[in-house]
């Protein structure tokens with residue numbers, strides 16, 4: 001166990017970020033202690049959710065051979081809902097030989113991950129709530145739990161979205177209502193064979209679905225649905241300010257979503273087994289705090305590393321954990337734990353997809369928020385109307401239907417002046 005309560009690195013939080021850092025350090029032969037407040041690792045952690053094969057395999061090579069994965073994702077689906085109808089887009093691919101993503105359940109997955117870290121030599125202390133960072137003579141020297149002090153040269157903060165520890169040392173502020181999303185999720189059990197028939201998948205493959213519109217229309221909100229081995233995860237994420245503005249509870253929105261005629265059949269006769277809720281940082285480059293200081297680094301959700309546009313979080317958490325651990329190894333080797341040495345972590349982040357992708361999407365979320373009615377209400381409506389025209393054989397002439405459809409698009413203003421030349425031409429042609 002830990003001698004004199006002193007190790008080289010302490011990591012607070014055994015989620016994907018913390019465990020990746022712990023494994024990377026343990027593999028380099030460093031003395032590392034990882035602590036988590038949970039009695040059973042992962043029991044209170046929740047996500048959608050998919051883990052991504054690439055970054056996960058960098059920490060756990062060929063993990064799919066032994067880890068508790070649910071299904072390999074082979075279909076991405078987008079539901080565009082109106083009040084009663086839907087248009088659905090599916091992308092199906094073969095996973096043979098190159099896996100992209102897997103569904104997992106966090107309670108099983110997180111437990112397996114921490115066991116791997118322990119096998120590699122990391123010390124693990126569950127049921128250990130960190131009250132604060134231990135600061136002596138102005139220096140961060142470890143952590144304070146309700147009963148004990150633990151000392152280290154470096155502390156890595158991986159305590160998730162609320163990160164009380166990063167706030168304690170002034171590196172982070174609270175999120176406000178506009179830059180954090182509240183997510184609620186339910187899990188429904190369904191016999192394996194029925195689930196596979198229902199989603200048109202085989203015993204290994206699975207579906208990841210995103211849901212736009214319907215009860216979530218006109219709000220910065222999105223639904224999701226994932227297939228597990230013998231259960232379905234369904235949930236929504238909605239910006240806190242939307243909930244306040246619309247005076248609506250997130251579980252009411254989820255209930256409405258489950259009752260939508262295009263969603264309800266997936267859950268029919270399935271048994272409700274779990275409810276959970278969690279915050280998701282908005283994941284904007286503008287909200288990234290300073291992620292290092294003397295003797296300390298911040299990783300994962302605690303640093304706001306989430307790419308909401310692509311539903312990525314665990315991969316960024318794992319990658320940031322690895323980069324922080326590599327920096328800690330460098331600092332330990334030269335016995336220099338100063339902010340200047342640990343700034344290497346930020347340089348590594350800048351060269352990685354974490355900062356690059358967040359920069360790419362710098363303006364995406366503001367754009368989506370500005371155009372949210374168009375995206376979540378008008379587009380689903382137009383998509384469904386298009387298929388209505390295509391599929392309805394009645395007494396009305398097609399030309400009148402097309403004209404009505406095209407002029408609705410033009411009047412909506414959803415297409416800016418630079419784009420609609422083709423549509424104007426089409427409208428002119430249909431008028432003749």
Ligand SMILES: Cc1cc2nc3c(=O)[nH]c(=O)nc-3n(C[C@H](O)[C@H](O)[C@H](O)COP(=O)(O)OP(=O)(O)OC[C@H]3O[C@@H](n4cnc5c(N)ncnc54)[C@H](O)[C@@H]3O)c2cc1C
Nearest residue numbers: 013015016017037047048049050130160183300301313314
């Ligand atoms: C609804 C939802 C859906 C999502 N879907 C996806 C998805 O499909 N794919 C994806 O890649 N990402 C997804 N994410 C994001 C992803 O879950 C997170 O980005 C990821 O879990 C962050 O990992 P982390 O290790 O930084 O934090 P966490 O996973 O939150 O882990 C933090 C850990 O710190 C511990 N802790 C906190 N405070 C203390 C303390 N004071 N003392 C001791 N321990 C403490 C907690 O118990 C916890 O174990 C989703 C998130 C949500 C909420």
